[in-house]
Amino acid sequence: MNSRDKILSAIAANQPEKTALPDISGFKGAEEDLQSKYATVLTTIGGKIYFVKDENEIAAAVATQFSQAKRIVNLVDNLHIENAETVISDPEIHNLKNVDLAIIKAKFAVAENGAVWITEKDVQPRVLPFICEHLAVVINDGIIFSTMHEAYQKIATLEEYGYGSFIAGPSKTADIEQSLVIGAHGPRSMSVFVKI
Amino acid sequence: MHESTKDHAALAALFNKDEERVNWHDETLWWIRQKRDKNVHQLPEWEALREAASQIKFNVLSNLHDYLLEFEKNATANGVQVHWAADAKEHNEIVHRLLQEHKVDRMVKSKSMLTEECGLNEYLAEQGIEVIDSDLGERIVQLAKEPPSHIVLPCIHKKKEEIGDLFHQYLGTPANVADPQLLTEAARQHLRDVFLTRRAALTGVNFAVAETGEFVVCTNEGNADMGAHLADVHIASMGIEKLIPERKHLGIFLRLLTRSATGQPITTYSSHFKKPRKETPIHIILVDNGRSVQLGRKEFRNSLKCIRCGACMNTCPVYRRSGGHSYHTAVAGPIGSILAPNLDMKKYKDLPFASTLCGSCSNVCPVKIDIHDQLYKWRQELVKEGYTPAAKTISMKLMAQTLSSPTLYNAAGKSGRFVLKHAPFLVNNKLNPWYKEREMPEAPKESFREWYKKRN
Incomplete structure (x- = not known):
């Protein structure tokens, strides 16, 4: 018998009598001001929040905040950023190592934890939001869900993904004596632009 | 994985040599436990x-x-x-x-x-x-x-x-x-x-x-x-x-x-x-x-619910003061102590005893594993399988006899109080692990039973 069959037959012999799955449809967030909740949580975890009316406001904020950025990748439609690349045509993804700022789209944000949901369709290649020095995310439809339950309900209605990620704030570590340091292996900052 | 011939108590003793570091370790982990509470209570x-x-x-x-x-x-x-x-x-x-x-x-x-x-x-x-x-x-x-x-x-x-x-x-x-x-x-x-x-x-x-x-x-x-x-x-x-x-x-x-x-x-x-x-x-x-075997152990299969958050370690009074290496296994702390004996009962026979059974681990576990109950059950299993040291078995038997006989219990209490009062060095010495890092308690003059008899 191969290992697969050995493992499966041992499990079949040893697993207890079947128990039911709980109904989790009742879990949902409290009714509250999701914009202010999201802003508070994102700020607490080291992110920056901008509520904006249109792309011009985003472009202006980017110009001020990231005036030092030399290489910018901008994957957001209708957003014009001076000297930014709008597609990654170089198949050698390792060459992204000097991207100072990546601007990407997210489907929605989650108030309880500050996260945004991104998928491979909007963010190509996958490594971009991790390898860049700074990350900016635009929530085009301004959607903020209260909790992860609503988030997964939404994901179930969206197009299937090959890769997706919740990103909540800049990369960080507290491995040295529990001192929080922002900028571990990924971006040193995360700015979220919510269109309202 | 590191191999060690020392058991948890011996490895904890090494860690405990540096009291300042133990206190720092203890406080750091407790601080994380408090952060957990603050977040959870929201x-x-x-x-x-x-x-x-x-x-x-x-x-x-x-x-x-x-x-x-x-x-x-x-x-x-x-x-x-x-x-x-x-x-x-x-x-x-x-x-x-x-x-x-x-x-x-x-x-x-x-x-x-x-x-x-x-x-x-x-x-x-x-x-x-x-x-x-x-x-x-x-x-x-x-x-x-x-x-x-x-x-x-x-x-x-x-x-x-x-x-x-x-x-x-x-x-x-x-x-x-x-x-x-x-x-x-x-x-x-x-x-x-x-x-x-x-x-x-x-x-x-x-x-x-x-x-x-x-x-x-x-x-x-x-x-x-x-x-x-x-x-x-x-x-x-x-x-x-x-x-x-x-x-x-x-x-x-x-x-x-x-x-x-x-x-x-x-x-x-x-x-x-x-x-x-x-x-x-x-x-x-x-x-x-070993997971499919653990699945077949009715008393212990709950440990397979673990999502590896580490909350049981941060809260554990033993882990915080003995350090992760004292568990000599990849997953330390309370959860490690109920997982490891499944893999090798002999090698990890000491781990279920590295606990006060206070139950704090079970209280913080996000998937409600009955960790402290399982620690207790592993102890019973290990005794049954003969994996406990002879000295412990003998002393436990002696204690069981003493506790089941009122005459013996009275005599033991009297002599205990006498020794603590007149010859504390007999118990407060390096040979008695109960007095490691502890102060002597003051011996009461009489037992509850003696006091009660006098009152009536």
Whole structure:
């Protein structure tokens, strides 16, 4: 018998009598001001929040905040950023190592934890939001869900993904004596632009 | 994994030599426990979430056979290659074979306690393959040639000055730099080079979804994603108990995991890997290594519900004061003490006794594992199997006789009080472990029974 069959037959012999799955449809967030909740949580975890009316406001904020950025990748439609690349045509993804700022789209944000949901369709290649020095995310439809339950309900209605990620704030570590340091292996900052 | 002939008590005694460090270790972990409380108390539905998570995990254990098949079918349809490993040895061999197939002799790894359990790094080193751990804490203990002392905080036992010395020696930072910001920056530069040059990446798995065939990896640093997205091949190792039935259940578990672990609302990155990138295969290795046996132990199978948050360690009064290395197993603390004896009862016979049975671990466990009950049950199992030291068996028998006979009990009490009062050195000495690091209690003049008799 191969290992697969050995493992499966041992499990079949040893697993207890079947128990039911709980109904989790009742879990949902409290009714509250999701914009202010999201802003508070994102700020607490080291992110920056901008509520904006249109792309011009985003472009202006980017110009001020990231005036030092030399290489910018901008994957957001209708957003014009001076000297930014709008597609990654170089198949050698390792060459992204000097991207100072990546601007990407997210489907929605989650108030309880500050996260945004991104998928491979909007963010190509996958490594971009991790390898860049700074990350900016635009929530085009301004959607903020209260909790992860609503988030997964939404994901179930969206197009299937090959890769997706919740990103909540800049990369960080507290491995040295529990001192929080922002900028571990990924971006040193995360700015979220919510269109309202 | 490090081998040790010393038991938990002996290893804890080593750790306890440096009282200042013990206090610091204790306070740091308690601070994390407090952060957890603060975060958890913001959710009125916390207990309902724990209960739901517990029920989902029970359902998984009761239907694991079918969920594994469902996961295999869906992951395969997604283009992910599924492998099965009966034990640690087979897991390591599969990893080695995959690396050989891709002609790779250097690999970057993100945190995976399973590969610690399997001793993967040591095995691959013997085969001439270099593995670099990319989680900062894991990299630090790897440079120090030590195993992680905590599943979430691998170098929680290390002072920043010691880390500064390690980085000075291995990464070329200036001497006597102990600033966490500067040290982290040095590690970032060092590991960035690793990410950019390694063609194979191995990650752990936090959750795998039967319904969709995807798996989720959670990190704060972004190291799993940096490794996996830059490499030509991604290998993911997971214990078979990491499955959950449906994607919507991630909503429950992702809400519980990091709040329990570090008091954060979620990790910075919760990445869902479903399909491979173009021409860059994903291999997932489903590892049993004793789990199917544990599933058959009615009293102990609950331990397989564990989602590896580490909350039971942060709260444990024994763990906090004895350090993770005293458990001499990959997963330390209360949960490790109920998992390890399943793998090797003889080798880990001391661990179920490394507890006060206070129950704090069970109270914080996000999936409601009855950890302290299981510790107690393992003790009974170990006594039954004859794995307890003879001295303990004899003294327990003596105590049982004394407690069951009023005459003996009275006499024992009288002589005990006499000794404590007139000859305390007879008990307050190095031979009596009860008096280690403790002050003598004052002996009462009379017993309750004597006092009660006088009153009437």
